[in-house]
Amino acid sequence: MSQQAVNGVPSRGKVLTVDNMNPNVKRVEYAVRGPIVQRAVQIEKELREGVKKPFTEVIKANIGDAHAMGQKPITFLRQVLALCAYPELMEDNKFPEDAKKRAQRILDACGGHSIGAYSASQGIECVRQDVARYIEKRDGGIPSNPDSIYLSTGASDAIVTMLKLLVCGEGHDRTGVMISIPQYPLYSAALADLGAVQISYYLDEDKCWSLDVAELRRALNAARQHCNPRVLCIINPGNPTGQVQSRQCIEDVIKFAKEEHLFLMADEVYQDNVYAEGCKFHSFKKVLFEMGPEYSSTVEMASFHSTSKCYMGECGFRGGYMEVINMDPEVKAQLIKLVSVRLCPPVPGQALLDLVVNPPQPDEPSYTTFMKERTAVLAALAEKAKLTEEIFNTVPGITCNPVQGAMYTFPRITLPQKAIDKAKEQGQVPDMYYCMRLLEEEGICLVPGSGFGQREGTFHFRMTILPPTEKLKVVLQKIRDFHLRFTQEFS
């Protein structure tokens, strides 16, 4: 008698079903690539097939993908990477000497002088050394140990790895992880996947999305009832909100983490994207060490950076790293094991990271062009940040905080009650309904605020500020017109 008959299971029943699969996976949501994006892709297909629409293209302002929106890659970076991919190009005198030198150095650190060889799981040693030197320079000389640097497949990979390491326990003892509302949904997705407890702390929209330690304390104390809070995640500059934390705020957070015995995870991938007057990026590590040994030798922390944002925008390379501070050596040993299961991060991404932390110097041939391109990208973003804030604030029913940094705007929208009701009828969250309507009518793809978390009864959307300035102006205008129409329709 077959096993199936013995079990009385219908012979065509699947072995793997939604009932017996990992229950955590079912809870995972990732709004940035969620249903609205799927619809956007479908619409693009329809446009290609000649279906008539009120627009000729879909503007995907949902994801922080600079190159997709027309930002040009930095010449120097691509030259070195091309030389690494096909070293025969070293003979080509169209490539500058400093590019060739960098490429040679990277290739010499690779097995068989090829970026196709596996690297050490922690990342190529000389790249980690260069990252450490970059951090030291950035942080005014505070030492950085290459052994505490772990290269990764984008920052997301390192973030998930750290969370995997930190999450444990059962029931009331289950690890609780503090994350801001609103937040970048990688965090909520990862926490759902790991079966960790998400502890939400609200950023203050009225105070330009600033972080208040009193709110951290409130959230933590409430959470202690049902879980074991061990981790505090902070994104600075913020995503989706764009706020750049003040130095004082960072100190307060560090003090809080020490008092409450929390592991700090500082997501700093937008560290070069700071625009507003009076705002400055302060690395958590720098502030920690400047607070003296009482803090710098005790607070456990991991900071994350990536090649996907800033002026490079090289999302497709999946380059990134994390630096761990004050990690228990036994835990470090476990971390090394965990990263070794994936074998190694993509080597082209490691090579790219090396260039980002070791860019052309003033005395090198590529310096002028490099600085010109870098400055142009960051200046354009600053201009677009300002433009976005100005235009949105002219629209009745849209309030937009200044975009101090990062690549997004997260304006608050007022929705008429009738629209909220209509959304409910359709089984949709109100801001999803709003964004879907915008997509269908104007071909603009945004992500509803519900994907990031927001205070009950408030609605937002996240839009990137990446489209080229002229196009952005058109997008802003279309959203303004749509909002007015929408409000009118449901008045």
Place this chain on the structure above:
Amino acid sequence: NLTCSSAQIASTQLREVTDMSGVRKPYKELIDVCWCDPHSVGVKPLTFVRQVLAACVYPQLMKSHELPLDVRQRAQWLLGRCDGGSVGSYNAQPCIPEIIEKVSEFTTRRDGGVPSYPENIFISTGSQWAIMVDILNVLVNSEASPKTGVLTPAPCHVTSMMSITALGAAAVPYYLTEEQGWTLQVEELQRALESAKGVCNPVALYVINPGNPAGLVQSRKSMQEVIRFASEKRLFLLADEVYQDFVYGENREFVSYKRVLAEMGPPYSDTVELVSFHSTSKGFMGECGMRGGYVELVNLDPAVQKHIFKLISKSSCTPVLAQMALDLMVNPPQPGDPSYPLYNQQTQHIKNMLAQNVKTTHEVLNSLPGVISQPVEGGAFVFPRVFLPPKAIQKAEEEGMQPDTFYCVRLLEETGVLCCPGSEFEQKEGTYHIRYNLTYTSHLLRHLTTFHTKFMKDFS
């Protein structure tokens, strides 16, 4: 939840020996044949692949006519598939759809016309990532009691074992029959399944074909038996086929599990749930550092498949260059293309080298006293059995090492050759092996012969 297995201790000890900088060594160079990492041991990347990738990274290269026409055309096509025409973009969908179509066309061709559907394929960041993050993560309920079990071949390569235990599942070994060339016996699958009673709840059967470290290439008959077993016992089939390009020996060919399953017809062909893995790391490309691969799903519950694709979108995409490398793997230059002659020459060279190495390694190893090496039918490794003298085993115990680790440490210290000890691979209790990969140079066998002869004498 990560336990430190003896295997980990073994490789740490080996690595520590290699890190002994400043200590005078009797050898001039380190010959690391632990992994299958062709470029690191001197196998050249394929020119066509690197030319296309370079042109994609730095499109200015396409302006000159120094690159062959087919290179430029392919690079142009690939860049046209990227948002913003740049390899630096994320892409709206985590896997470039046109490349998935090419993969689907590839598997259809490879499998003699068995249809392949793009919606059942996704691109992964290397096969190990896919196995652990994308598939096992969905299969394994870490809160389940008893634990989820996965039947795994013994011997088996260490990363898959680690993936399984890291997720809170239990690996249930089924032993391949060494004396018969590492064949897979269904009776042994049965025994393994029964041994799991009361210990864990087996839900999946993991097979590696061509094998690693064992160099078997399964016969169609054997594969049919596995499929029938999976069907009867309601097991989810995971087929790791990354070495499919490496098949040696006269009467051996690689047939994919998907093909065998389809050819068996109903009820198997439309009920057995199968996931197959392939990668750009192995084969002739050997692009391990790119971290590219693909996964093909057959007969999965549509609701489950939806969750898998949702997870993939969350991990924000395989590197774009890796996706392009995948396209080049499944759609290489054809006769008549300008790059074909060189491409063919380079792949033939690798093929010939491997075939030659398989032959000489078999002869040399089997001529050594106390060494028996099964014929290597496929894959990238040779896994000879070493019958260690009792004195050596004792010495190893004294030094706190597994006997084959001790052997490998000594081998490294005296010759600079770094092999993996069999104790890392879940070998049968009381047996000892070493593993090294077949993309080696002639020095290796010479060193090994000299060392082994001396070792056996010293411990006789």
